[in-house]
Amino acid sequence: MSKLESQDILCxxxxxxxxxxxxxxxxxxxxxxxxxxxVIKKIEIELGCELITRNKLPYRLTEQGKIYYQYLTSLENSYAKLIREISYVSDVGNKVLRIGILPSLGSYLTPLFLPAFVDLHPACTINLVEDLPEKNEKRLQNNELDFWIGQNSSSISPNLNAVSWGRHRYRAVIPRCCELYQKHVAVIPEETFDISTILNQRLILTSKGSAIRKQIDQLLSVYKIQPQIVMESNEIRTVLNLAQHNMGVTIVPESVHIEEHASEYNIYPLPIDKISLDYFIAHHGERKLTSVDHDLIHTFLNHGQQCAV
Incomplete structure (x- = not known):
């Protein structure tokens, strides 16, 4: 039976x-x-049984019909796997890697490791798909991406395999307009403030849907805080720049470079046991990794090992 026939019969x-x-x-x-x-009668004659009960409504599969339906479904799944493998081989031959990433994450993370990977494989083409994490996760599950780079690997689908850099800190940027600001102090020592005190300030945050915002929203819920959100942005550099220019407190990963400027703002390391992130690279669990794939993962991890807490 051809794929077309099995698909038609299922329909x-x-x-x-x-x-x-x-x-x-x-x-x-x-x-x-x-x-x-x-068509239905022909199949029933070939199998020597009824597939569907017709003597009462609504129609139901007979026990034999259930077995046949499972068989057709398994054909569909096998065909989907065939398409994935063909697509995989085609991509390897063409040396194209499709990588999904959040735009604000890609702007500062990809330069850290992709140049090293391209040095290893100069003929390889990288197609970046910059979109929200939930959309790129779905693309990866549907074989529309080869890899997905994100934050907080513990929350991804179990059918995806991920490797991460390990735990990283967040830091708060506290400008002059904030009551917590300390003059002539570049970096305020950790544990000076409780994290709930930081969250009760006027905040500039990344938009809902970002990995950072999900964690902050969770903390706001835990501490039962009604936040004072001055502004939101999809770009982490935007919220950082606004905080540095005295608009409100923001929270950014420690991997985002912040120049010390004690006369304008303080940098405050947040407790890693309260809020942390891990940058990860994920692929579908059924993907057969090539040497090119392994090199991409290794260059990603090599940078992370230098930065992980």
């Missing part, structure tokens, strides 16, 4: 179960009712 059975009526099912499939009846 035919699904429509019959949905409408419990041959005429309406055929109409929904844009085929004639006699043709639909003929």
């Amino acid at each position: 035919y059975i699904d429509s019959l179960l949905k409408y419990s009526n041959y005429s309406r099912a055929a109409q929904s499939l844009y085929i004639s009712q006699p043709y639909l009846t003929k």
Whole structure:
């Protein structure tokens, strides 16, 4: 049986179960009712059993029909795997890697390791898909991406394999307009303030949907804080620059470079046991990694090992 036939028959059975009526099912499939009846009858003759109960409504699969339906579904899954493997081999041959990443994350993270990877594989083309984490995760699951780079690997789907840099700190930027600001102090020592005190200030945050914002929102919920959010932005550099220019407190990963400027703002390391992140690179669990794939992962990890806490 061809892929097309198995797919068609699955659609035919699904429509019959949905409408419990041959005429309406055929109409929904844009085929004639006699043709639909003929196809189902032919299969039942070949198998020597009924697939669908027709003596009462709604239609249901017989026990034999359930086995046949599972068989068709397994064909569909096998075909999907075939397409993934063909796509995988084609990508290897063309030396193209599709990598998903959040735009604000990619702006400062990819320069740290991609140049080293391209030095190893100058003929390899990198296609960056810059989008929200949930969209890139779905693309990776659907084989529309080869890799996904993100933050907080503990929250990703279990059918994805990820390796990470390890735990990293966040830091708060406290400008002059904030009551917590300390004159002539570049970096305020950790544990000077409770994290709830920081979260009760006027805040400039990354937009909802970002990995950072998810963690901050979780802390706001834990401490039952109604935040004073002055502004939100999709770009982490934007919230950082606004905080540095005295608009409000923001929170950024320690991997984002912040120049010390005690006369304008303080830098305050947040406790890693309260809030932390790990940068990860993930691939589908069924992907067979090539030497090129391994080199990409290794260059990613090599930088991370220099920075991890």
